[in-house]
Amino acid sequence: MKTFYRILHFFILIICLLLQIVFFENLKSFSVDFDLIMVVIIAITLFDSVFWGMLFGFIVGMVLDIMVGSIVGISAFIYSMNAFMVDRLITAGFRYKLLTYSFIVFLITEINILIVSLIRYLFNFDSNLLRMGLELVTKPVCNIILMFIIFPIISSGLKRETELGFKYKNKI
Amino acid sequence: MILNRRFRNFIVLAIIIVLCLVVITVSFRQSDLINNIKVKTVDFFKPIQEKFYSFFSPVTRFINSIRDYINLREKYLNLQRENSELRRRYSENINLKVENNSLRKLLGIELRKDYATIPAKVIGYYESKWQSEVVLNVGRSDGVLEGMGVIDENGLIGVVIIAGNDSCNVRLINDPRSNIGVRILSSRKLGIIQGSQDKKITLNYIPGEEPVFKDDIIITSEYGKLPEEILIGRVSKVTKNMGDPYKAIEIEPFVDFKKIEYVLVIKE
Numbered sequence: 001m002k003t004f005y006r007i008l009h010f011f012i013l014i015i016c017l018l019l020q021i022v023f024f025e026n027l028k029s030f031s032v033d034f035d036l037i038m039v040v041i042i043a044i045t046l047f048d049s050v051f052w053g054m055l056f057g058f059i060v061g062m063v064l065d066i067m068v069g070s071i072v073g074i075s076a077f078i079y080s081m082n083a084f085m086v087d088r089l090i091t092a093g094f095r096y097k098l099l100t101y102s103f104i105v106f107l108i109t110e111i112n113i114l115i116v117s118l119i120r121y122l123f124n125f126d127s128n129l130l131r132m133g134l135e136l137v138t139k140p141v142c143n144i145i146l147m148f149i150i151f152p153i154i155s156s157g158l159k160r161e162t163e164l165g166f167k168y169k170n171k172i
Numbered sequence: 173m174i175l176n177r178r179f180r181n182f183i184v185l186a187i188i189i190v191l192c193l194v195v196i197t198v199s200f201r202q203s204d205l206i207n208n209i210k211v212k213t214v215d216f217f218k219p220i221q222e223k224f225y226s227f228f229s230p231v232t233r234f235i236n237s238i239r240d241y242i243n244l245r246e247k248y249l250n251l252q253r254e255n256s257e258l259r260r261r262y263s264e265n266i267n268l269k270v271e272n273n274s275l276r277k278l279l280g281i282e283l284r285k286d287y288a289t290i291p292a293k294v295i296g297y298y299e300s301k302w303q304s305e306v307v308l309n310v311g312r313s314d315g316v317l318e319g320m321g322v323i324d325e326n327g328l329i330g331v332v333i334i335a336g337n338d339s340c341n342v343r344l345i346n347d348p349r350s351n352i353g354v355r356i357l358s359s360r361k362l363g364i365i366q367g368s369q370d371k372k373i374t375l376n377y378i379p380g381e382e383p384v385f386k387d388d389i390i391i392t393s394e395y396g397k398l399p400e401e402i403l404i405g406r407v408s409k410v411t412k413n414m415g416d417p418y419k420a421i422e423i424e425p426f427v428d429f430k431k432i433e434y435v436l437v438i439k440e
Contacts (some may be wrong), residue, residue: 018221021307023228027235050181058188062195066213068298068305068341070349072206073195078190120302128369131301145226150246153335 006052009044009154013060016040016150021068023065024073024149033135036150037064037075038082038112042105044082044156046090053083074119081115082108109140178276191226196256207334214307215336218295222309222374225295229433236431236433248433279425289436290314292322295339301369304344304429306330312336316342319397321438326354327403327426340437344429346371353396354404357389365390365423373405383420384410399440 016036024034037060045053065072079090094100117132149153199206240247292314296307310316312335322329322342330350334341342349346367354365361382363375370414378384388407394400405425412419 018217018224019228021296021298022221022225023232025299026232027344028299051184052189053178054181054184058191063213065199065211066206067217068296068303068307068360070303071196072199072210074194076195077189080185084181084185128301129371135301 001144006048008057009040009048009052010056012153013037013040013044013056014063017060017064020064032142033139034146035112036146036152037061037079038108039105039143039146039150040154041079041082041107042086042101044153045086046101046104046151047155050087051081053086053144054080057081057083064145074116077116078112082112100145101151103142106140109143110136112140193282202291210334210341212336213337214339214341215311219309220338221339222293222295223306239430242282254407261351288439289323290315290316290439292435292437294432294435299371302348304330304347304367305333306342306344306429308332308339308342308435308437309342311336311340313337315439316340316437320440321392321398321402322435323402324427324432324435325407326345326394326428329399329429329432332399332437342435345425346373346429352398352404353393354390355393355400356384357391357405359383359388360384362395363421373423373425374417375407375423377419378419380412380417380419384419384421386410399438402438 017094020034020036022048024036027034041053041057041060044056058076061076061079061106089104090108094104113132113135127130182395195206214313290310292308292310294306295309298305298307302308306329308322309315316332316334316335318335320332322332330342330344330347331352332340333343344367345352346366347369348369350367351366352365353364354361355361356375356378361378361383361384365373365375367373375384375390384407386407386409390406392398392402392405403426405423405427407421407429409422410419410422411421
């Protein structure tokens with residue numbers, strides 16, 4: 001059953017990747033900027049495991065970079081690190097609560113923006129501080145809104161697994 | 173068991189970081205391997221991407237129409253002004269065209285040829301601070317090659333940077349890495365337009381003493397891979413900074429990059 005959910009989650013992630021390219025990029029007017037893939041990676045890490053979060057993050061990040069990225073490898077690195085950071089936060093004592101999820105999405109979005117800007121700056125690209133500041137304010141809000149849609153989808157199957165007793169079938 | 177798992181996660185992360193660093197380095201060296209993988213991946217996702225794009229295009233159009241609605245009044249006034257100006261110029265140009273053609277014939281100079289184009293549909297859009305690209309549904313099998321220009325009825329959109337078999341990636345002219353040789357139509361002065369992180373297009377290398385006026389039309393120059401005299405945009409702002417030998421000129425493109433759906437790839 002777990003394998004089925006992992007395949008399903010990967011499939012969802014690939015759909016989200018295409019959605020990000022064909023649809024969410026068009027919403028970038030009025031400083032509305034969603035990172036659908038990041039939110040799904042966080043959800044997979046929280047509800048599946050950090051291993052799969054990192055692995056899926058790496059694969060999907062690499063595909064995104066190859067399809068439309070300017071530097072191949074940056075998104076793969078960022079999404080894998082995201083999964084690892086979420087795991088560190090949970091290990092540090094964060095509870096599985098809605099407020100925690102929101103905080104994690106907020107924090108990871110801010111870290112992503114700063115890391116990407118830093119990497120780009122180090123690789124001799126110029127950095128626009130005003131735009132980055134605006135992004136630091138608006139992007140987390142957009143991603144938290146997205147979280148309310150994505151998290152129930154990713155966690156739904158796992159909850160049902162507990163309800164139906166699959167999780168404890170060996171003990172029964 | 174838990175320790176083992178943690179250890180495993182650290183090892184996986186370490187492997188991923190090393191892999192990413194290797195790939196980033198290879199990517200920076202502009203390796204053929206990365207380009208080939210890019211071409212294959214773009215081709216692989218093309219059919220499903222096309223379906224997704226068609227499915228979501230009504231929503232995208234709706235969102236764009238909201239954006240348009242907000243600027244409607246201002247746009248209407250600008251169009252009215254532009255229309256009256258164009259009417260005046262139209263009659264002037266017809267006479268000039270007839271005169272020009274007859275003079276060319278007299279002197280034995282060839283008439284300007286129209287360039288061959290390949291019609292294409294936009295199936296993907298990607299915008300971030302550091303890049304602006306669109307994906308088209310035509311590729312090498314249709315005759316599209318890297319470096320070809322892409323236009324629509326309003327003017328220049330960008331240049332093909334990756335050509336797959338059935339699809340291609342186009343770098344838009346507002347991409348920070350975009351550099352295109354241009355001319356100011358009225359003064360015939362040469363310059364280079366560049367995109368920027370905030371998606372503003374600037375015209376560079378125009379000397380400070382050179383007169384440049386708001387609403388001057390910018391076209392492609394003959395010195396480059398693109399055909400000459402393709403419309404790009406109009407001058408929206410001209411400033412002169414102290415100590416800078418060049419003018420800071422902002423260009424407003426004729427093309428609305430958010431709304432491009434059908435385009436033409438110039439086959440030259």
